[in-house]
Amino acid sequence: MKLFGQLLLCAWASPTSIIALVIGMAGLPFGTRLQRRGSTLEFHGGLVEWILERTPIDAVAMTLGHVIWGRSVASLDFSREHELVHVRQYERWGPFFLPMYFLFSLTMWLRGKNPYYDNPFEREAYGDDHPHYRSADAKPES
Numbered sequence: 001m002k003l004f005g006q007l008l009l010c011a012w013a014s015p016t017s018i019i020a021l022v023i024g025m026a027g028l029p030f031g032t033r034l035q036r037r038g039s040t041l042e043f044h045g046g047l048v049e050w051i052l053e054r055t056p057i058d059a060v061a062m063t064l065g066h067v068i069w070g071r072s073v074a075s076l077d078f079s080r081e082h083e084l085v086h087v088r089q090y091e092r093w094g095p096f097f098l099p100m101y102f103l104f105s106l107t108m109w110l111r112g113k114n115p116y117y118d119n120p121f122e123r124e125a126y127g128d129d130h131p132h133y134r135s136a137d138a139k140p141e142s
């Protein structure tokens with residue numbers, strides 16, 4: 001029954017996972033490497049590293065459904081806890097995750113906030129301990 005539930009979650013998130021899987025697989029002849037961790041597939045190096053270096057936030061890793069891209073094994077190890085929160089978010093939101101992510105980022109930007117750090121999905125993934133939130137929530141001393 002647990003396996004059936006996991007299969008349903010993978011199917012729900014699969015529209016995004018499949019795109020990331022195809023791009024990751026396309027990178028295999030060009031230096032990208034693949035490893036499985038739990039219910040996720042992790043690609044690192046080569047093509048996915050090249051793509052991550054060109055993201056607006058200069059990302060070291062990125063989650064797309066049940067596929068995680070990292071610049072290197074070290075990048076994946078460093079960011080895995082954060083990325084696994086995004087995997088759980090994809091399992092909740094399925095194909096609606098990316099549209100909602102961009103909608104939240106746009107809303108934050110229009111409100112003069114940081115479209116990345118103030119995005120509720122990132123806020124959940126970083127937790128309250130991230131320096132951005134500690135400084136943003138700090139009240140001026142009177």
Ligand SMILES: [Zn+2]
Binds near residue numbers: 082086121125
């Ligand atoms: Zn994130």
